[in-house]
Amino acid sequence: MQFTWKPFITAIMVIALVSGCGTKETNEVKQPNPFNKDTTQTETTQSDNTGKSETSQSSSKNENSASENGSATNEENKQQTNAEENKQQEEARPSEMQLSYMVDGKEVKETASLKTSDNQGFSLYVLKGWELEAEEPHSDLLLRDNSFVRIRLLHEEGNKIDYAKLAEEHAQAVSSDAARQDSANLPESLKGAAWYTAQSENMTVHVIATSSPVPMLVMIQTPKDKEELAPALAMIETIRKTDSAKQDKEAANPNESVSSSN
Numbered sequence: 001m002q003f004t005w006k007p008f009i010t011a012i013m014v015i016a017l018v019s020g021c022g023t024k025e026t027n028e029v030k031q032p033n034p035f036n037k038d039t040t041q042t043e044t045t046q047s048d049n050t051g052k053s054e055t056s057q058s059s060s061k062n063e064n065s066a067s068e069n070g071s072a073t074n075e076e077n078k079q080q081t082n083a084e085e086n087k088q089q090e091e092a093r094p095s096e097m098q099l100s101y102m103v104d105g106k107e108v109k110e111t112a113s114l115k116t117s118d119n120q121g122f123s124l125y126v127l128k129g130w131e132l133e134a135e136e137p138h139s140d141l142l143l144r145d146n147s148f149v150r151i152r153l154l155h156e157e158g159n160k161i162d163y164a165k166l167a168e169e170h171a172q173a174v175s176s177d178a179a180r181q182d183s184a185n186l187p188e189s190l191k192g193a194a195w196y197t198a199q200s201e202n203m204t205v206h207v208i209a210t211s212s213p214v215p216m217l218v219m220i221q222t223p224k225d226k227e228e229l230a231p232a233l234a235m236i237e238t239i240r241k242t243d244s245a246k247q248d249k250e251a252a253n254p255n256e257s258v259s260s261s262n
Contacts, residue, residue: 097125097238101187101230112235116242120153122214125238127231142235147222149232151239154215164194166217167209171196174205181206189213189237199224214241 093114100109112125119134126132130144142149154161171178178198183191186208193210206220206229218236222228 093123099125099127099234101234103230121242122153122239123242124235126235142232144228147228149236150219152217154217156215161215163209163211167194167196167207170217170219171198171207174198174200187233187237190233213237214239
């Protein structure tokens with residue numbers, strides 16, 4: 001019987017083709033997608049950055065909020081502390097105090113009584129014969145015979161007051177010949193104040209603008225033949241703010257003119 005090779009060769013070729021196709025499909029299935037890793041990494045990076053950004057913004061907001069709250073709290077604490085200090089000072093002040101001042105080179109001592117102005121929120125010791133009265137919402141007067149002392153507390157409201165200019169303007173409103181005086185001749189707590197003197201008819205007018213013992217503008221008017229400057233200054237030295245001191249925006253205007261008469 002004669003052997004035929006043709007069918008055998010055909011079978012071998014079919015087996016080879018099938019084997020080759022299987023290998024190709026297997027290779028295609030196992031081959032990884034080069035883009036999958038990059039895509040995953042990009043998504044992960046974006047997610048991390050977004051998370052960090054949100055965390056940073058949240059942290060920044062928290063810090064700003066904490067800062068604002070801290071500032072508000074500090075301001076409230078400061079106001080409370082000032083109020084408590086003023087109250088303690090007021091409570092600590094005795095009802096009477098002996099004041100001393102010089103007249104013609106001699107020391108004079110007198111007992112003064114503690115008086116409080118509800119008009120501007122301050123207290124001071126007033127000598128016998130003098131009366132403390134409210135003149136207007138932001139002005140008080142010490143009165144005795146033909147002499148008077150006008151007291152106006154000043155509120156800086158964050159703006160620095162030019163005390164020298166303030167005193168000069170108010171003194172020149174009385175007389176253009178107003179002259180500046182040496183504040184070294186004033187009592188200790190008033191040294192450094194701006195002090196001007198002007199003459200009006202038979203009256204002598206002293207204008208004092210000072211930040212100590214409290215920011216204030218003071219005008220002292222006394223007859224030329226009966227000088228009352230020394231006792232007036234002794235009383236002014238004792239001025240202290242009380243816890244009821246008014247802090248509204250309508251407080252004394254430093255540029256408002258001062259009248260030379262009562």
